[in-house]
Amino acid sequence: MDGVREGGLRNVSSHCSIPEMDDFELSRLMDKPRLNIERQRSFDERSLSELSIGLNRGGGDNYESVYSPGARSGLDTPASSARNSFEPHPMVAEAWDALRRSLVYFRSQPVGTIAAYDHASEEVLNYDQVFVRDFVPSALAFLMNGEPDIVKNFLLKTLQLQGWEKRIDRFKLGEGAMPASFKVLHDPVRKIDTIIADFGESAIGRVAPVDSGFWWIILLRAYTKSTGDMSLAESPECQKGMRLILTLCLSDGFDTFPTLLCADGCSMIDRRMGIYGYPIEIQALFFMVLRCALALLKHDAEGKEFIERIVKRLHALSYHMRSYFWLDFRQLNDIYRYKTEEYSHTAVNKFNVIPDSIPDWVFDFMPTRGGYFIGNVSPARMDFRWFALGNCVAILSSLATPEQSMAIMDLIEARWEELVGEMPLKICYPAIESHEWRIVTGCDPKNTRWSYHNGGSWPVLLWLLTAACIKTGRPQIARRAIDLAESRLAKDNWPEYYDGKLGRYIGKQARKLQTWSIAGYLVAKMMLEDPSHLGMISLEEDKLMKPLIKRSSSWTC
Numbered sequence: 001m002d003g004v005r006e007g008g009l010r011n012v013s014s015h016c017s018i019p020e021m022d023d024f025e026l027s028r029l030m031d032k033p034r035l036n037i038e039r040q041r042s043f044d045e046r047s048l049s050e051l052s053i054g055l056n057r058g059g060g061d062n063y064e065s066v067y068s069p070g071a072r073s074g075l076d077t078p079a080s081s082a083r084n085s086f087e088p089h090p091m092v093a094e095a096w097d098a099l100r101r102s103l104v105y106f107r108s109q110p111v112g113t114i115a116a117y118d119h120a121s122e123e124v125l126n127y128d129q130v131f132v133r134d135f136v137p138s139a140l141a142f143l144m145n146g147e148p149d150i151v152k153n154f155l156l157k158t159l160q161l162q163g164w165e166k167r168i169d170r171f172k173l174g175e176g177a178m179p180a181s182f183k184v185l186h187d188p189v190r191k192i193d194t195i196i197a198d199f200g201e202s203a204i205g206r207v208a209p210v211d212s213g214f215w216w217i218i219l220l221r222a223y224t225k226s227t228g229d230m231s232l233a234e235s236p237e238c239q240k241g242m243r244l245i246l247t248l249c250l251s252d253g254f255d256t257f258p259t260l261l262c263a264d265g266c267s268m269i270d271r272r273m274g275i276y277g278y279p280i281e282i283q284a285l286f287f288m289v290l291r292c293a294l295a296l297l298k299h300d301a302e303g304k305e306f307i308e309r310i311v312k313r314l315h316a317l318s319y320h321m322r323s324y325f326w327l328d329f330r331q332l333n334d335i336y337r338y339k340t341e342e343y344s345h346t347a348v349n350k351f352n353v354i355p356d357s358i359p360d361w362v363f364d365f366m367p368t369r370g371g372y373f374i375g376n377v378s379p380a381r382m383d384f385r386w387f388a389l390g391n392c393v394a395i396l397s398s399l400a401t402p403e404q405s406m407a408i409m410d411l412i413e414a415r416w417e418e419l420v421g422e423m424p425l426k427i428c429y430p431a432i433e434s435h436e437w438r439i440v441t442g443c444d445p446k447n448t449r450w451s452y453h454n455g456g457s458w459p460v461l462l463w464l465l466t467a468a469c470i471k472t473g474r475p476q477i478a479r480r481a482i483d484l485a486e487s488r489l490a491k492d493n494w495p496e497y498y499d500g501k502l503g504r505y506i507g508k509q510a511r512k513l514q515t516w517s518i519a520g521y522l523v524a525k526m527m528l529e530d531p532s533h534l535g536m537i538s539l540e541e542d543k544l545m546k547p548l549i550k551r552s553s554s555w556t557c
């Protein structure tokens with residue numbers, strides 16, 4: 001087995017993508033006349049392939065298997081290190097212990113992990129809660145280790161919370177809204193557990209956790225993919241939960257773009273940071289969610305209606321993102337030479353971006369080879385900042401074309417010092433300073449330059465970087481990043497973030513024993529060890545969304 005696994009790793013570096021049989025081909029769904037029959041067929045194929053996957057395991061290309069059950073018995077030994085062909089790093093066992101200590105129980109069942117276990121910190125704030133987004137790397141670690149139950153409990157518990165009536169002051173929130181976080185309260189006297197949840201009504205700044213529902217759907221797919229258990233996703237409750245989330249983001253409004261309009265602080269960056277509008281993190285997650293939902297929604301009367309809307313939206317969204325959010329040397333040069341005040345359909349500078357608004361740093365930052373999806377695009381506004389999560393998710397969801405994915409990795413390599421430095425990985429680049437910081441953050445003392453959300457380095461992002469590296473066939477980049485993390489992370493007691501241009505200093509207000517720093521490291525390690533895990537969190541490119549190739553007239557002959 002070990003030989004096979006090593007072979008698998010070597011194999012990955014020579015492949016750009018992981019074929020996936022079960023994901024819907026958008027092209028088929030767009031084929032109107034055959035829509036119903038075809039959908040039904042792909043659904044059956046999907047179930048079949050998902051149920052007969054065990055066959056793939058042990059084969060030479062084991063990273064290609066459609067699901068990766070981590071069959072194991074004991075709860076305390078991480079399967080990943082037990083079956084490792086080389087000595088596991090001592091940090092792995094330490095991380096598993098810490099991850100298990102962060103478990104949160106509701107009526108004796110594990111339902112999530114606490115955000116940080118830092119009792120030394122003077123202010124707990126809400127770090128003693130289970131955050132939906134923070135739980136994702138924990139969930140992946142448990143799935144990869146063959147412990148899916150906690151993930152199922154979490155999915156069901158949060159689904160229940162979605163069903164609550166949610167209000168902020170006198171305003172009733174959308175039915176589909178998922179909480180940013182929840183907390184279990186234990187009453188030792190009456191011996192009962194109760195839950196409180198935060199949908200933004202207690203959050204600092206009353207920010208809306210747009211990403212929570214998205215991560216919920218992504219996790220539901222990861223669970224389904226990893227266990228082969230379709231019954232959870234197909235249950236009426238989960239189907240309804242998905243439809244409610246989708247209703248929130250697919251409803252018609254005044255939009256002129258297929259991207260999703262958001263308020264500031266709507267995602268991992270949950271404070272004012274100038275990400276309002278169409279932030280890349282949300283757009284990439286939105287794209288991924290639409291594709292996951294397409295694979296999970298049943299083809300019943302209610303599901304079908306959503307599937308049709310999703311297919312249309314995906315089509316428009318991929319076009320918009322790939323055309324207008326993409327920046328490379330050539331594109332930057334084009335924008336630099338843009339004419340302004342163009343009217344009508346023939347406009348080249350569609351958003352009327354004034355070239356003078358291009359910040360100086362971007363000209364130096366842009367390598368000749370490489371590119372990335374910029375932070376935000378709206379009328380006369382391009383936020384040229386580079387954001388880690390959005391770009392990695394763009395690779396994983398195949399929002400980025402294979403060429404764009406390669407370019408994103410090229411840029412990370414070319415700008416290693418700026419983006420990785422001494423601790424992976426910058427949440428965004430560069431930091432905003434001085435007057436701009438005052439205007440954009442509202443003088444936020446937590447988000448000073450090169451700290452926290454403003455150019456800080458977040459170890460949790462290591463798992464996303466690793467996944468993107470494996471998908472693009474560049475595991476050696478991930479290995480380099482993991483080596484950096486291993487030189488400090490445990491010694492520093494798993495901080496939430498690091499500060500400074502190189503990410504050299506433990507963050508000013510960083511929590512210690514931050515669970516997603518711990519879980520992110522474990523997930524990165526397990527994926528490198530067994531790249532077949534990648535399938536849980538990655539989607540293959542869809543044929544229809546490929547850029548159009550001109551066919552020669554002899555094509556039909």
Ligand code: GLC
Pocket residue numbers: 115127131133134267268269270
């Ligand atoms: C901070 C982060 C947010 C995270 C939370 C709990 O608010 O910005 O992304 O979910 O802490 O760790």
